[in-house]
Amino acid sequence: MTKIDKTTEELILNAARKIFTTKGFAAARMDDIAKEAGINRALLHYYFRSKDKMFDIIxxxxxxxxxxxxxxxxxxxxxxxxxxxxxxxxxxxxxxxxxxxxxxxxxxxxxxxxxxxxxxxxxxxxxxxxxxxxxxxxxxxxxxxxxxxxxxxxxxxxxxxxxxxxxxxxxxxxxxxxxxxxxxxxxxxxxxxxxxxxxxxxxxx
Amino acid sequence: MTKIDKTTEELILNAARKIFTTKGFAAARMDDIAKEAGINRALLHYYFRSKDKMFDIIxxxxxxxxxxxxxxxxxxxxxxxxxxxxxxxxxxxxxxxxxxxxxxxxxxxxxxxxxxxxxxxxxxxxxxxxxxxxxxxxxxxxxxxxxxxxxxxxxxxxxxxxxxxxxxxxxxxxxxxxxxxxxxxxxxxxxxxxxxxxxxxxxxx
DNA sequence: ATAAAGTTTAACAATATTGTTAAATAATGT
DNA sequence: ACATTATTTAACAATATTGTTAAACTTTAT
Incomplete structure (x- = not known):
């Protein structure tokens, strides 16, 4: 792959969207999002630095x-x-x-x-x-x-x-x-x- | 004092009421409640064991x-x-x-x-x-x-x-x-x- | 005055959560 | 084949949060 895979980024955002919108920021866990996306926490940060940054996007x-x-x-x-x-x-x-x-x-x-x-x-x-x-x-x-x-x-x-x-x-x-x-x-x-x-x-x- | 002071219990519950109802369980911090009540965290647990127990009451x-x-x-x-x-x-x-x-x-x-x-x-x-x-x-x-x-x-x-x-x-x-x-x-x-x-x-x- | 209960302080343990990293492995483009 | 990027693993650091404790101090009831 030459660039960051767009579909993975979307996969993660889809998961973040689901977790954040159902639980809200305070109750949402990065691990919830990782599990929802079927990946690990490290990759979340690899794509989106921090919880706050992901939340802002969503x-x-x-x-x-x-x-x-x-x-x-x-x-x-x-x-x-x-x-x-x-x-x-x-x-x-x-x-x-x-x-x-x-x-x-x-x-x-x-x-x-x-x-x-x-x-x-x-x-x-x-x-x-x-x-x-x-x-x-x-x-x-x-x-x-x-x-x-x-x-x-x-x-x-x-x-x-x-x-x-x-x-x-x-x-x-x-x-x-x-x-x-x-x-x-x-x-x-x-x-x-x-x-x-x-x-x-x-x-x- | 012979028994637990009723007004302090109420003081704490008033604070818990305010913090929980404005922030919700997930975003509420025991320290927020303590500060709001003008006391310390130790006393919260002295009166109400745990966050969950306080929350249940409110x-x-x-x-x-x-x-x-x-x-x-x-x-x-x-x-x-x-x-x-x-x-x-x-x-x-x-x-x-x-x-x-x-x-x-x-x-x-x-x-x-x-x-x-x-x-x-x-x-x-x-x-x-x-x-x-x-x-x-x-x-x-x-x-x-x-x-x-x-x-x-x-x-x-x-x-x-x-x-x-x-x-x-x-x-x-x-x-x-x-x-x-x-x-x-x-x-x-x-x-x-x-x-x-x-x-x-x-x-x- | 004394005992009992209330309260504070401060330190601590336990756990949860976020964020970072290095190394190994897998997949991909050229 | 090669270099590059993606992904996983696993360990770790840093911090936040909850809960516990012991000691000292304060207030109150008797």
């Missing part, structure tokens, strides 16, 4: 995944009544494939809120401008008399609550409702159809 | 707090249209005082879903019977034509999403919306009034 990646999609939809010029279904559809689809991402990203942000601001700007998503766009759209609809009075942050956090919480508390509700993996995904699938209607009915005048 | 306590309140309301014979505001009011009030509890409890459950089932039964809350009561109430309202078709789990998870997520992602949204502690609590206070209406409008026929 976190950066998941962070982007988590914010960019919604950010683009929210910032677009799509009408409000299309944005809501678009966000729901996007979130439930991507999170169904990566259910542990929200707990991971939000959990690590909670531990280190300071580092968060710089990072979100790096994603190309400006919370303030997005918030402003949404506010204008809500204002417009309110003046048309199509929706009740509600402010941007409230609506946004309602949408995100309904989309994200079921994944954050997935293990909890699986036990409560006695659902296995497949049942829960069907449950989520059903929500895709219901949720937009629920939200829109909740704000409609 | 987790058990927070676990109850987290489930018992909603459990009692849900299991009561209150009409559906009163239950919803009651839950919202109860959750937002208690969580405003203990914002880190949801992330703590849900996070630790996610790491150990197996242990969860036994524990929730110990609280005296039976998920199945609660779920059944709710289902019956929804059925009844649906037949009266007051609400749209929705199943128990969906409604329940909608309510809990809207109530709990804002605390789980509190640090995140504080940064996004540039709110300090006080602003965020005002924001939550406002939601108390809005949220019940939002949910009820979302399910009303």
């Amino acid at each position: 976190f950066e990646e998941k962070f982007r995944e988590f914010f960019m999609g919604v950010g683009l939809i929210l910032g677009s010029d799509m009408p409000l009544f299309e944005k809501i279904p678009a966000i729901i559809e996007h979130e439930l689809t991507t999170l169904a494939k990566h259910p542990d991402v929200p707990m991971f990203v939000i959990g690590e942000i909670s531990q280190n809120p300071e580092k968060f601001l710089q990072r979100i700007q790096g994603v190309g998503v400006n919370p303030k401008s997005i918030s402003h766009i949404l506010d204008k759209q809500i204002q417009a609809e309110y003046k048309k008399g199509t929706i009740k009075k509600i402010d941007g942050p409230s609506l946004l956090i309602n949408i995100m609550s309904l989309a994200i919480y079921p994944f954050i508390a997935k293990n909890l509700w699986q036990v409560v409702f006695e659902m296995d993996e497949h049942d829960y995904l069907k449950f989520i699938e059903k929500r895709k159809k219901e949720l937009s209607a629920f939200i829109i009915d909740g704000i409609r005048a | 987790f058990e306590e927070k676990f109850r707090e987290f489930f018992m309140g909603v459990g009692l309301i849900l299991g009561s014979d209150m009409p559906l249209f009163e239950k919803i505001p009651a839950i919202i009011e109860h959750e937002l009030t208690t969580l405003a005082k203990h914002p880190d509890v949801p992330m703590f409890v849900i996070g630790e459950i996610s790491q150990n879903p197996e242990k969860f089932l036994q524990r929730i039964q110990g609280v005296g809350v039976n998920p199945k019977s609660i779920s059944h009561i709710l289902d019956k109430q929804i059925q009844a309202e649906y037949k009266k034509g007051t609400i749209k078709k929705i199943d128990g789990p969906s409604l329940l998870i909608n309510i809990m999403s809207l109530a709990i997520y804002p605390f789980i992602a509190k640090n995140l949204w504080q940064v996004v919306f540039e709110m300090d502690e006080h602003d965020y609590l005002k924001f939550i206070e406002k939601r108390k009034k809005e949220l019940s209406a939002f949910i009820i409008d979302g399910i009303r026929a």
Whole structure:
């Protein structure tokens, strides 16, 4: 081999991704990652120097995944009544494939809120401008008399609550409702159809 | 002193409560707890043998707090249209005082879903019977034509999403919306009034 | 005043975890 | 074939973390 094998690097990153996202930084062990990748600890350091460096790569990646999609939809010029279904559809689809991402990203942000601001700007998503766009759209609809009075942050956090919480508390509700993996995904699938209607009915005048 | 000083025990538990609930088990250090309590590590072990034992006490306590309140309301014979505001009011009030509890409890459950089932039964809350009561109430309202078709789990998870997520992602949204502690609590206070209406409008026929 | 329990200090042991290294072996490109 | 890179092994160092202990000191109850 002339260069570091790309597939091994990916193999390790896949393992790191799995361990970090399911356990979080503090509970994750380098040995967990090595075992998951089917290799030894020495090779982890051979490829990625330290735990922190590996974590940064994975976190950066998941962070982007988590914010960019919604950010683009929210910032677009799509009408409000299309944005809501678009966000729901996007979130439930991507999170169904990566259910542990929200707990991971939000959990690590909670531990280190300071580092968060710089990072979100790096994603190309400006919370303030997005918030402003949404506010204008809500204002417009309110003046048309199509929706009740509600402010941007409230609506946004309602949408995100309904989309994200079921994944954050997935293990909890699986036990409560006695659902296995497949049942829960069907449950989520059903929500895709219901949720937009629920939200829109909740704000409609 | 003739017996172990009750106030010191409480002092330590208060510290443990704070450190465990903000950092989680894996990231919490016995030394963090000692410093927080203004004492030394030796005394922690003098009072509570091990980290695991201390954690069990705190987790058990927070676990109850987290489930018992909603459990009692849900299991009561209150009409559906009163239950919803009651839950919202109860959750937002208690969580405003203990914002880190949801992330703590849900996070630790996610790491150990197996242990969860036994524990929730110990609280005296039976998920199945609660779920059944709710289902019956929804059925009844649906037949009266007051609400749209929705199943128990969906409604329940909608309510809990809207109530709990804002605390789980509190640090995140504080940064996004540039709110300090006080602003965020005002924001939550406002939601108390809005949220019940939002949910009820979302399910009303 | 004395005994008992609380608390601190400081040192220590035990273990867990991360990170490093050298040597041996395997695989690969040229 | 050869040099280069990849990988494993195994040992090790460095540090972090938990848990234990003995001795000294402090506070409190009686």
